[in-house]
Amino acid sequence: MNRPYNFSAGPAAIPEEVLQRAAAEMLDWHGSGMGVMEMSHRGKEFIAIYEQAESDLRELLAVPPTFKILFMQGGGLAENAIVPLNLSRAGTVDFIITGSWSQKSHKEARKYAAQVHTAASAEASGFTSLPDPASWQLSRGASYVHICSNETIHGVEFQQLPDLQALGSDAPLVMDCSSHIASRAIDWSRVGLAFAGAQKNIGPAGLTIVIVREDLLGHALPICPSAFNYKTVAENQSMFNTPPTWGIYMAGLTFQWLKNQRHGELTGIAAMEQRNIAKAQQLYDYIDGSQLYLNQVAANARSRMNIPFFLRDASRNDAFLAGAKERGLLQLKGHKSVGGMRASLYNAMPMAGVEALIAYLQEFERHQA
């Protein structure tokens, strides 16, 4: 039996091959007599799992050797505190507000950073567009500039990372890429630090990935908890305290799955990116051409990963969701703060799932006529 298609924004669908492999190895990993959850994080078995995951992620995302990859806990929201604790240096930090997640990050930073400055905000547009980088009011000498490169709730994604130097700022770019990491290539020349909770595109909740340029380490505020001090975590290969071992293992299986993906001549993330473009395009095209459904995000800001849409007749929402569930299309309800629907098309969602969704959208629309 085919599993239903799961459009959850996170925790989200995991590739079936990954789940099956984890199930097969649950009681005995590679003849060790132990399941991964039962292993010491300092034993040779787990160290092998960890090292493979780290090097596969580095290869997949082409992370330069000048960056450390950290496997932490706390999720995206903890990073909203951990980043200013490590990087604000008691100075000014700049925020670009493009939706709920950057808003939350901004609010949390005010507890730790000496000055928090809103350099640009798209709030006036109802978060349906991205402020043009040329209009950003960046502070001189800022410790960093924070963006959320994919706003999971509003469905807004930076299609290009800002070039801060070209905008006259020497500050490192910090990006919350929780909901589109591993869906596209990253231009590391524009990034100081990237963080992401794993539970959308990488694996189970509980693992947070931080990729940070080495020169940014070692400047934490004295109140920074040791377990959240990036330098301490880096010096201990993410094992200053017990890391989320199961999450790292599952992430490693996902990285191997990603490395095996093909699209024409392309492999890995490049293959995935082309597929993600095609999936999102099909769904946006259908929504834009329909009389019933609506997505209000500006064309150049539309997310490939999270596609919120509304029924023009909101009284049909419950019927829509019930019909979707009957057809094996799960978790399409929009975030409570914006309402309507949301389809998350992470890497694990195949094109067939998008086609099944579009077929249902069509069927439901026909029945409205």
Ligand code: PMP
């Ligand atoms: N940032 C973004 C972009 C997110 O989508 C989420 C979760 N939906 C978070 C941060 C918060 O992550 P967590 O719940 O793991 O703290």
